[in-house]
Amino acid sequence: MTDPELDHALTRHTDYGQLPLTEDAIAPDPIEQFRRWLADADDAGVYEPNAMVLSTIDADRLPSSRTVLLRTVDEHGFEFFTSYTSAKGRALVVHPHVSIVFPWYTIHRQVIVRGTAVPTTPEISDAYFASRPRGSQIAAAASDQSQPIASRDLLEDRVRELEELYAGGEVPRPATWGGFRVTPSSFEFWQGRSSRMHDRLRFTRQAGSWQLERLQP
DSSP states (O other): OOOHHHHHHHHOOOOOOOOOOOTTTSOSSHHHHHHHHHHHHHHTTOSSTTEEEEEEEOTTSOEEEEEEEOOEEETTEEEEEEETTSHHHHHHHHOOEEEEEEEEGGGTEEEEEEEEEEEOOHHHHHHHHHHSOHHHHHHHHHOOTTSOOSOHHHHHHHHHHHHHHTTTSOOOOOTTEEEEEEEEEEEEEEEOOGGGOOEEEEEEEETTEEEEEEEOO
16 A cells, blocks of 8 residues: 655655756855855744764764764864763774765755864863753763763753752853764865755865866756
């Protein structure tokens, strides 16, 4: 038996429009171009425009993907924060090469970034942890991210214990929590077009400079 609504969702076709992405209009620096598109996504009301799908390879050489939030982008790369002992944290220690996808579906755009992730300095991790809401600080300290737990109640008990422990004082950054910086080696900017004739422009890092090429849709 088939589900008509599901069948429709799987087979419907969307016209992505005729907004072009051309070589003469794109910024010569892919980080600058990314900043432009991130601002466009924010202006267009895309939900969590800084959300990115991070893909890693673990010690068993198995792929894994999850959504994390971009916190900083500058000329040095992309920064996000997590538990170093989480599944992604452990994977990045073994295989630091990553792929990142920014899926801005509602404006028919996507950016794929490939690069290498390394931990940020403790000073950067400290500064960002201190800027987080207190509840998020407590949660980071309470959770052994990615590890099994018998019940939600046990986790909430741990949160209450830490709230009492740090009542009236600062919450210290856990030693196992901090940032990663992804240094990009390539960018692909995808702009949806009608009849699936999408525009795809890719930057790759070669001999210290960015080289641009067009990919077929």
